[in-house]
Amino acid sequence: MKYIPTIGLEVHAELKTRTKMFCDSANDPEETRPNVNVCPVCMAHPGTLPVINREAVRHIVRIGTAIRGRIADFTEFDRKSYFYPDIPKGFQISQYEHPLVTGGELVGVAITRVHLEEDTARSSHAGGKSLVDFNRAGIPLMELVTEPVLHDAETAGRFARELQLLLRTLGAGEANLEKGEMRIEANVSVSAKEGEFGLNQSEGLIGRTGQRPVLGTKVEVKNINSFRSVERAIAFEVKRQSALLEKGGKVVQETRGWDEAKQETFHQRFKEGSADYRYFPEPDLPKLFLSEIPEFSPEALRASLPELPWERRARYEALGIRKEYADVLVQPENAFLMALIEGVAKRASNNDKTLIGLAANYIVSDVAGLMQDSSVESKFSYTSADDLYQAFFNLMRMVEEEKVSSRGAKDVLAAMYRSGGDPETIAKGKGLLQVHDASALQEAVSGVLKEEAKAVAEYRAGKEAALQYLIGKSMKATKGAGNPGILKELIVKELGK
Secondary structure (H helix, E strand, C coil), X not given: CCEEEEEEEEEEEECCCCECCCCCCECXXXXXXXXXXXXXXXXXXXXXXXXXXXXXXXXXXXHHHXXXXXXXXXXXXEEEECCCCCXXXXXXXXXXXXXXXXXXXXXXXXXXXXXXXXXXXXXXXXXXXXXXXCCCCCXXXXXXXXXXXXXXXXXXXXXHHXXXXXXXXXXXXXXXXXXXXXXEEEEEEEEECCCCCCCECCCCECCCCCCCCCCCCXXXXXXXXXXXXXXXXXXXXXXXXXXXXXXXXXXXXXXXXXXXXXXXXXXXXXXXXXXXXXXXXXXXXXXXXXHHCHHHCHHHHHHHXXXXXXXXXXXXXXXXXXXXXXXXXXXXXXXXXXXXXXXXXXXXXXXXHHHXXXXXXXXXXXXXXXXXXXXXXCCCCCCCHHHHHHHHHHHHHHHHCCCECHHHHHHHHHHXXXXXXXXXXXXXXXXXXXXXXXXXXXXXXXXXXXXXXXXXXXXXCCCCHHHHHHHHHHHHHCCCCECHHHHHXXXXXXXXX
16 A cells, blocks of 8 residues: 655754843853853743843744745734743743744745744753753744645755755854754654545545545654654654554554664654643733834845855856755855855856866865865965965866866865965976876886786776776876876877887
8 A cells, every 4th residue: 555645844943142032141052051041031930021032033034034935014922831841931932823934935845934932941861860951941943834745754854954054054043953953843644645545534545536635644753863863754654654554553643752773753742732732922022013123124134135055056056066066065164165166256257167167076075175184284374365266266277277187286285275375386396287298208108007017918908997097007107297198198009009
């Protein structure tokens, strides 16, 4: 029996602000001492009153603008009642009927809403004791809910990664899953393929009448702390529910956790409905009319946005940069690499796609590799960023014009990284300028062929890979300065005698 998975995501992400959502306590996710960033407001002492964090609201409406959602004019906060030790007030201030953002889409996935609330405290359990750290209680928290329009685990993972990238690009938050700054919950259901079964509302099966799919019973999966785990948890839950229905059982609405060690979901509790939370408007906070706030006008919000990840990615691909390189270059943590490719693109005449694509290759592989090498202390010692961009551009032009080989360019780049300098001067000093004179290369080729009798025999026996080996050895003999095309011609000519 075949089943159609239907998946919706709920994503919580802590926002980057100086203070918490409704008080002046510090919002510092790096604080390790427990219960130091607290005050009477976030600890819910009697008589205290919350105040809305303007910067948190700004983050949400900028996110909404980026995903082309509808920014609310009228919005308000609500009390969401539930009783856990990590909720000091006995309720959470959230949004229900009037969220800040409704609609929109991201990587083709429709968004239901984006709203703002406060985070809970952090609980820990060890040695038979439960401890609560309230440093996190009250931190501004974005909740984004997608429509149930996803149908496979890979698409869900791609959406979550793109959302993290958007949050980082906008400066709204770091959204590190491993630190709990971004938490993903998946709502998963399965239903039978259309036309295969009689309609069964309770199990979400579909009849032969041609009706649209009826969604199955929704199961919420929590405790997912990596993108790979998002994909694995969804895939497991689809398989579990399908097997249950196959055996004639019923899926029950519940909340399940994800066990990373066992790679399976497990029951936590039966799922509450919205009525269980007893939502009602928060009486201690004012209603907001965003049209009355100039910085939240549609024009101001659009003007405040940087180039968005999908816009930059499309521009890079149009410049001749391979998709996998563009994906690396759009990451905010790779700002240095991004600036380097922009410096090359600015200098390339008529947007020379060959040169720009070549530069992206060296940047993503070689420059990134040098930056990750802890044994290399310095990093491009140039007087200014423009001097660096020009020097790197000149090196790429030397490669494009075959003045230096690929191997030689790597050596020049390493020297530039350590000590700066002009690439052509470095290449001359190291004897790396490419030699095109066949007579000057003949001696090196002849020496290699004498030393590599086995490879010579393999080539003559028809093994083509032996030729590439001999070219590589010849390149090494010329210290990377020999033109590979001419070396190949010399080797083929010599062995053809």
